[in-house]
Amino acid sequence: MGKKEQDITQGPEHKKSSSTPNKALRKITLISTFGGLLFGYDTGVINGALPFMSEADQLNLTPLTEGIVTSSLLLGAAFGAVFGGRLSDQRGRRKNILMLALIFFIAALGCTFAPNTEVMVLFRFILGIAVGGASVTVPTYLAEMSPAERRGKTVTMNELMIVTGQLLAFTINAILGSVLGDNDHVWRYMLVLASLPAVALWFGMLVMPESPRWLASKGKIGEAMRVLQQVREESRAKAELQEIQRAVTKESEIKRATFKDLNTPWVRKIVLIGLGIAVVQQITGVNSIMYYGTEILKDAGFETQAALVGNIANGVISVIATFFGIWLLGKVGRRPMLLTGLIGTSSALLAIGIVSLVFEGTAALPYIVLSLTVTFLAFQQAAISPVTWLMLSEIFPLHLRGIGMGVTVFCLWITNFTIGLTFPVLLGSVGLSTTFFVFVIFGILAITFVQKFLPETKDRTLEELEESFRNRIIPKTVPGQKKV
Structure with a gap:
């Protein structure tokens, strides 16, 4: 050396x-x-x-x-x-x-x-x-x-x-x-x-x-080996370094997709599905609750300090539901998990809109709204959010991953930005119930998109998914599972 x-x-x-x-x-x-x-x-x-x-x-x-x-x-x-x-x-x-x-x-x-x-x-x-x-x-x-x-x-x-x-x-x-x-x-x-x-x-x-992967990609093989020896058993470090080197070599030979490749129908379709996954996660309205939960509870009738305390329940259920979602990912398919989550969140938002009208001005309203926001987040964090990020990492073949992830993550944040900007304006102008009815409509559109366009990626290789899209076949069940 x-x-x-x-x-x-x-x-x-x-x-x-x-x-x-x-x-x-x-x-x-x-x-x-x-x-x-x-x-x-x-x-x-x-x-x-x-x-x-x-x-x-x-x-x-x-x-x-x-x-x-x-x-x-x-x-x-x-x-x-x-x-x-x-x-x-x-x-x-x-x-x-x-x-x-x-x-x-x-x-x-x-x-x-x-x-x-x-x-x-x-x-x-x-x-x-x-x-x-x-x-x-x-x-x-x-x-x-x-x-x-x-x-x-x-x-x-x-x-x-x-x-x-x-x-x-x-x-x-x-x-x-x-x-x-x-x-x-x-x-x-x-x-x-x-x-x-x-x-x-x-x-x-x-x-x-x-990262040893990054070091190897820059030709710093000795440094990559030293890092692997810190985080792997000695017998495994050398073998993994060889795998990394082979992967780096393979990736260097792959022609990456560009925006011109969107003229290819199957490429365009898979990128649009990725965009749809990103948008679906945001139009549930999850971040209206994560960013404005205190304002929502105040609008429902809580005093500021009570709303701050009540909002802790939203955080607690998010953590618990995330644990459950991580466990659930290995048990069921992505599509049924996402559909169940969207049905649950849309139902919770519909209930918030209805009770805001029926119980307006009553002492019970803020407590009912709090229980429904907790229910909403249970479905969101246990099903929708984990599936979103996992599917975005699975759906794109290797040569599409750069452009696919770049475009979809940017779109996800822009959708998040739009909702964050408009939610307090909607809340102040049309009220709590109508605002959540708008999100229910978005939820129905999201369910329709998932049902019609989303592929099942669980237990499928990137190559299998790519071949399916090339042949215009959208796999909708886990391999070996009978279609219901």
């Missing part, structure tokens, strides 16, 4: 770990998923901060400016997801996560000390860039660090950390709202706490290894 390579391998990622490979992988998973925790906290904290932030002596927000403040993060995330993936390919997963941690920290402080709406929107947009970058970089890093048999479980830990971050935000909002509710700047305390996980992520990633 030459002197140059020896010098390169002296960084923190190449120090011989004294822990076992399993412990090393658990440590890597814990540290890197602080990016998911930040994702969850920063998207959830606005839920409780908005009522205080909107006061006349604070930022004096209208329904429109509430939507702009909330959705500016989501617009930033759309661009962060696109450019974050490219930067991690160029600079490395570890370096990209370090950069994102710094952006998380600076943007959290910028939001905390924002003197007006314009500055708040600017730093929320910057914060969104970090959220979007983390949404693509952290799962990629985890997938490349994990052995094949543990990859699914390890990668879904990031989804679990996202909903845990949202639960943490809801809980802290409730505590600060109850203890410091009379303080004009309580919302600033809610926002500044997001800087602490960012610090933990930055210092933690300083001693984490780089």
